Amino acid sequence: MNSAFNSPTWHKLKWPLAALMLVLLYNYFYTPGFFQIEMKAGRLFGSLIDVLNRAAPVMIISLGMTLVIATGGVDLSVGAVMAISGAIAALLIAKGFALPLVLMISLGVAIVAGVWNGLLIGYFKVPPIVATLILMVSGRGVAQLLTGGNHIPFKHAGFEFIGRGYLAAIPFAAVLTLLLFITFVIISKRTAAGLFIEATGDNEVASRYAGVQTRVVQFAVYAACSLCAGIAGLIATANLAEADPSAAGIGLELDAILAVVIGGTALQGGRYFLAGSLMGAILLQTLTTTILTRGVPTQWTQVVKALVIIIVCLLQSEVFRRSFQRKPATA
Amino acid sequence: MNLRAIKRNIPFVATASVCLLLFLFASLRYKGFLKLPYLLGFISDDAYLGIAAIGLTFVILTGGIDLSVGGVIGLTSISLALLVEKHHMNPMYAIPLVLVGGVLFGTLMGCLIHFYLLPPFLVTLAGMFLVRGLAFVFNQESIQLTDQMLGGHSASHSLIVFNSTIKIPLANTSIPGTTLIYFVIFLIALVVAQFTKFGRNVYALGGNEHSAALMGLPVARTKIGVYVISSLCSTLAGIVHLLYNVKGDPTSGTGLELDAIAAVVIGGTLLSGGVGYIAGTIIGVLILSIIQAIINFEGSLNSWWTRIAIGMLLLLFILLQKLIQAKKFKTAGTFQKT
Structure with a gap:
């Protein structure tokens, strides 16, 4: 741990970083103007800034998802929670509620959704995939019911700032992501929460016997993940200046899981790595932007992402790695 | 019937009763039902939901899960239509191809899932995105089958008239061919299971993968087999x-994975695997x-209520x-499986 290159952080970060460098290198040579950053009216513009701005929702969700996956679970409902929080915010704005109240109510509902997941998983021991799948599908039903299946457009400068605004020349969404990241890191490193989460993911029964309140941990991580999804939903809704309950957050659950897995957090749980997840999300968005600027039809992005996640999981699989090594001399 | 057998059948009996109650409720409340x-x-x-759910039952019986069923339906639907309608391929070849x-x-x-020990939900989730993505890559809009003559014959003719030629007349109506396919698949699955x-x-x-392996059962063949069946x-x-x-x-089959999982679970198959019946899935x-x-x-209820x-x-x-x-763990120390 003496030099920066020996630290475990570097060790885990090097693969996603290498992949990101590769994509950036490709863009450096083949996409003209990819690295250009301009200052226009006190705001930064350019492809890289655009990547950061667009990656914000996935980055934020991947923070919460990292904690959930670290406990050995998974949350498939993030897309639906995004749709719900966005729909509620848009409806309240349209009704003329004050901004703080709108934010509190829509994020409060997101937390309730997470508590619901935590209740099913922690107390009733429903497998996380199924518990969150229920919310994934019925949650979208709820969002569509709230808005009557319509798009809800609105005009509100304060709320739109969340998705479109700039703070000190940087997109506000990116600043928000950074703040959330710092908060999550402080909670994991400076309090015992990180230890409890890893212990629960490593061995739930043993942790419970050792005095860790595993149910409370599960409650907290699912609530945190839903809160993140709620914030992401607000950003997406504010950015579009309308709520679209049938399209908001579709397929984002895979993106978030992919970002976490690329970042070096194992799906079995027990170890997690927040910076890696952010890196994974940025890598994904850079890849998507690259695909789009190369003129490849949008439909292909889903196919490419699906293939990337399988390849990354294979690379992480012990069995797969071993099959490329020579038979060890000793058993 | 001994006590244990009764306990094992509780989910199935519960399902059958719920089905009967709903049926009675609907037939008393609505004229024409x-x-x-x-x-x-x-x-x-x-x-089509029933057929997909039958396949999924096998996967869930092994304790796995398959989230790709809806995507596969979408990809099959669009690629078969594309092959027959746009490329004028004979369905005799196109159907075996898909x-x-x-x-x-x-x-x-x-x-x-088996060889690289990857979690089933992750592999099938990626699979779902892969096949759904491919479906959109193949064609973004739906393709209506038309009885268009080309070189003296229409490739899609036999597909279009399938349900009106193959049917069993019954009273003043008839059972369409696609429903017959459903029944046949159900019977085959029943026998196989x-x-x-x-x-x-x-x-x-x-029931227990480790014990199954120790007993010398072909774990690899069975595990891969259920995903093939699904x-x-x-x-x-x-x-x-x-x-x-x-x-x-x-877009066909979007969100169908939840419906299929719901049908299987409501049908009395345990998500932990080892217990369940194909017939239960049909009731589900x-x-x-x-x-x-x-x-x-009801009319006044929105279709989104269905999902909820x-x-x-x-x-x-x-x-x-x-x-x-939970009760089983408390009373009987051992797990008795079918």
Whole structure:
């Protein structure tokens, strides 16, 4: 741990970083103007800034998802929670509620959704995939019911700032992501929460016997993940200046899981790595932007992402790695 | 019947009772519900869901999960329509081609899950995005099958007239061919699950994989086999969807994975694997169809309520399962599996 290159952080970060460098290198040579950053009216513009701005929702969700996956679970409902929080915010704005109240109510509902997941998983021991799948599908039903299946457009400068605004020349969404990241890191490193989460993911029964309140941990991580999804939903809704309950957050659950897995957090749980997840999300968005600027039809992005996640999981699989090594001399 | 056998059948009995109650409720409340054409209608509407759910039952019996069923239906529907309608391929070749595709896809997922120990939900989730993405890559809009003559014959003719030629007349209505396919698949699955070596291996694997391996059962073949069966069934479901609607659609089967899982779980199959019946899944599908019919009859209820109702019913049955399992652990020390 003496030099920066020996630290475990570097060790885990090097693969996603290498992949990101590769994509950036490709863009450096083949996409003209990819690295250009301009200052226009006190705001930064350019492809890289655009990547950061667009990656914000996935980055934020991947923070919460990292904690959930670290406990050995998974949350498939993030897309639906995004749709719900966005729909509620848009409806309240349209009704003329004050901004703080709108934010509190829509994020409060997101937390309730997470508590619901935590209740099913922690107390009733429903497998996380199924518990969150229920919310994934019925949650979208709820969002569509709230808005009557319509798009809800609105005009509100304060709320739109969340998705479109700039703070000190940087997109506000990116600043928000950074703040959330710092908060999550402080909670994991400076309090015992990180230890409890890893212990629960490593061995739930043993942790419970050792005095860790595993149910409370599960409650907290699912609530945190839903809160993140709620914030992401607000950003997406504010950015579009309308709520679209049938399209908001579709397929984002895979993106978030992919970002976490690329970042070096194992799906079995027990170890997690927040910076890696952010890196994974940025890598994904850079890849998507690259695909789009190369003129490849949008439909292909889903196919490419699906293939990337399988390849990354294979690379992480012990069995797969071993099959490329020579038979060890000793058993 | 001994006590243990009764306990094992609680989920199945609960399902059958719920189905009966819903049926009685609907037939007493709504005029026209108890008419044969209507009843046959909603069974036929959901035939493709039933076929996909039958395949999924095998996967869940081993303790796994397959989230790609809906995507496979979409891909099958659009690629078959594309091959026949746009490329004028004879359905005699096109149908086996898509079936082979389905089998290959299932084998690939099964191998990833078995040999590389990847979590089934992740592999099949990626699989779902892969096939759904491919469906949109192939064609973004739906393709209506038309009886267009080309060189003296129409490639899609036999697909279009399938349901009007192959049918069994019954009273003043008839059972369409696609529903017959559903019944045949159900019978085959029933025999495979209850009366073959493979079926017993599936139950054993779901009961305890480690014990099954120690007993010398072919774990690899069985585990990959169930994903192949599930993919094959979803492909067949996609074909049935195309035949029934006479239209290929890349969005068909969206969100169907929850409906299929719901049908299997409501049908009494435990998510932990090892316990369940194919017949239960059929009743589960019937329950979903009746709920849909009730929501249609009510009129004032929005169609989005269907999704919410299915989610809640699924939740109810999972909690019931947990209750039974918790009791089983307390009373009998050992797990008795079928």
